[in-house]
Amino acid sequence: MINNKGEIVANIGAIKFSLFIEGVRYNAVQLGQVIIKDSHKDQNLEEELIALIVSKYENIVDVIFSYDPEISPYLIKNHGFMDAHEYKYFKD
Numbered sequence: 001m002i003n004n005k006g007e008i009v010a011n012i013g014a015i016k017f018s019l020f021i022e023g024v025r026y027n028a029v030q031l032g033q034v035i036i037k038d039s040h041k042d043q044n045l046e047e048e049l050i051a052l053i054v055s056k057y058e059n060i061v062d063v064i065f066s067y068d069p070e071i072s073p074y075l076i077k078n079h080g081f082m083d084a085h086e087y088k089y090f091k092d
Contacts, residue, residue, distance in 0.1 A: 010045040031066035
């Protein structure tokens with residue numbers, strides 16, 4: 001987000017990619033870390049950024065998710081996300 005002075009005051013990472021599960025391709029977006037300048041932390045910008053990403057991608061991808069533990073669970077749930085179990089697979 002850019003303020004009226006042209007300064008970047010907030011940012012969220014969003015990575016769009018294909019995800020394959022059991023041979024089926026899904027279009028996905030992963031929400032990354034939210035960064036907000038200290039002078040703007042009280043302006044609810046995190047919620048605005050998440051809303052912007054959701055509105056931009058909700059009709060064009062199959063999955064939007066985040067691994068970032070610093071994004072408030074309240075904000076995520078407020079935008080229609082739900083908790084899911086995480087699975088990790090390793091190959092010897």
